[in-house]
Amino acid sequence: MxxxxxxxxxxxxxxxxxxxxxxxxxxxxxxxxxIEPNPGTAYVTAECPCKQLNVQCNPKNSLCVNGTRLIPINLLDVAGLVPGAWEGKGLGNKFLDDLRRADALINVVDAAGATDAEGQNVPPGTWDPLKDVEFLDHEIIMWLMQIIRRDWRKFTRRIETEKISFIETMADRLSGLSITRTHIISAVKKSNLNAEKPSSWSEKDIERFTKELQAIAKPMLIVANKMDLGPAKENIARMQKTLEKIVVPACALGEYWLRRYAEKGIIVYQPGDNKFEVLKPEVFSEKELKVLDNLKQLLSEYGSLGVQKAINVTVFELLDLIPVYPVHDVQSYSDKDGRVLPDVYLVKRGMPLRKFAGKIHTDFEKYFIHGINARTKKRLGESYELQYGDIIKIVSAK
Ligand SMILES: Nc1nc2c(ncn2[C@@H]2O[C@H](COP(=O)(O)OP(=O)(O)OP(=O)(O)O)[C@@H](O)[C@H]2O)c(=O)[nH]1
Ligand SMILES: [Mg+2]
Known part of the structure; x- marks a missing residue:
């Protein structure tokens, strides 16, 4: 992920x-x-079932802090994109290519309008952040479209004369981009195009297909960052009103400092909280205390500093994933070694049980007999559609 x-x-x-x-x-x-991309591990947060079940969990592939399960996911911070990046401007295509493996994108926007199109400082409020959303959408679409329509005439002629599948051939072409057959089938359907005769697609059709494919395979969330700066508030309201995408207001800088202070034990703060408590006011300078006051105000106004929220919304809403807990023993919710609620998987909501079994082990899918819902102890068939927070035992013949 x-x-x-x-x-x-x-x-x-x-x-x-x-x-x-x-x-x-x-x-x-x-x-x-x-310039070079920076990787990092962040955590999606979900209420751990240990709380509800009143058991002591012992996580293996994740963490549990005070009943909140922290599920690791990967983030990749790439170089800034400037208009024309798709055709090599600025630092160009390389950075778009760094995003090939991404399952979703977060467009971090300077909501205060304090930087221009190239990222140069301008007086806050003088640049319209809506332009940044529009341009970035355009860059991503152009980049993807460039790959999709490469040698289009030759490509479509081959498909039609040799009677090979457009879906399979396009899936091959896009396989390095974390774009699957299923994504392509959905995009063809949504754009109402004929996959048997791609040679009849116009430029506009290819663009429509690309847009649908991007929305499905690389959905994008907007983070309206720098909400602490003056003109951001009005811009955020405008972005939330005008854009069709989810817009999460954020103050990345503030969140960073709160987490650092919490690590040092001088404040009490959990990522995503709507408040914090200063434990040792004496270690802060007057200026720092003023900044903390501002952050308190932002927290009460926006409910959070947006960073944790953006990650959770991307995973649970944009990608529509759910946490599912596989176990070996349905009485104790543990694995073979007695670890309680050891692992959590993020899977597509409604994934059929047998497919999920294959995610744990290919043999589980191959030799699948049935599943058991560990909460209700009821038997589940192979096409049972997984739900949020399910705790599941897979019974297989091997
Ligand atoms: N006021 C304020 N400033 C911020 C916030 N987040 C980042 N900044 C400032 O914005 C500037 C750019 O931050 P970076 O994180 O380097 O931005 P970037 O998008 O990675 O920039 P490039 O790597 O050059 O593309 C720095 O001066 C940050 O301190 C925020 O939430 N509030
Ligand atoms: Mg940077």
Missing amino acids: LIGLVGKPSSGKSSFLNAACMTTAKVGNYPFTT
Whole structure:
């Protein structure tokens, strides 16, 4: 699971990564601070079933903090994109190519309008962040379309004369981009095009197909960052009203400092909380205390500093994934070694049980007999559609 952090230079992508993953990627108030991509591990948070079941869990592939399960996912912070990046402008295509494996994208926008298209500082409020959303959509579409329509005439002629499947051939072409057959089938259907005769598709048709495919295979969330700066509030309201995408207001810088202070034990704060408590006011300077006051105000106004929320919304809403807990023993909810609720998988909502079994082990899918819902102890058939928080035992013949 990989989420790519994209956006124009200086919007706060590396700051977001650092806040989400406690990494130390270089941050700077000038464009192209980041050149090589920075990876990080962030955590999606979900209520751990241990709370409800009143058991002591012993996680293996994740963590549990006070009844909140932390499920690791990968983030990748890439270099800033400038208009024309898809055709090589700025640092160009390389950085789009770094995003090939991404399952979803977060467009980090400078919602305060304090930087122009190239990421140069301008007085806050003088740049319209809506333009940043529009341009980034365009860049991603153009980049993807460039790959899709490569040698289009030759490509479509081959499909039609040799009577080979458009879906399979396109899936081969896009396989390095984490785009699957299922994604392509859905995009063809949604754009109402004839996959038997792609040679009849117009430029506009190819563009429509590309847009549908992007929305399905690389959905995008907007993070309206720098909400602490003056003009951001009005811009955020406008973005939330006008854009069809989910917009999460954030203050990456503030979130980073709160997590750092919490790590040092000088404040009490859990990522995503709507409040924090200062334990040792004496270690902060007057200036820092003022910043903390501002953050308190932002927390009460927006409900969170947005970083954790953006990650959770991307995984649970945009990608529509759910946490599922496989176990070996349905009485104790444990694995073979007696570890209680050891693992959690993020899977597509409604995934059929047998397919899920294959995610744990290919033999489980191959020799599948049935499943058991560990909460109700009821038997489940192979086509049972997984639901949020399911705890499941797979019974197989091997
Ligand atoms: N006020 C404020 N400034 C922020 C926030 N997030 C980032 N910044 C500042 O914005 C500037 C750019 O931050 P970076 O994280 O380096 O931005 P980037 O998008 O990674 O930039 P490039 O790597 O150059 O593309 C830095 O001066 C940060 O301190 C925020 O939430 N509030
Ligand atoms: Mg950066």
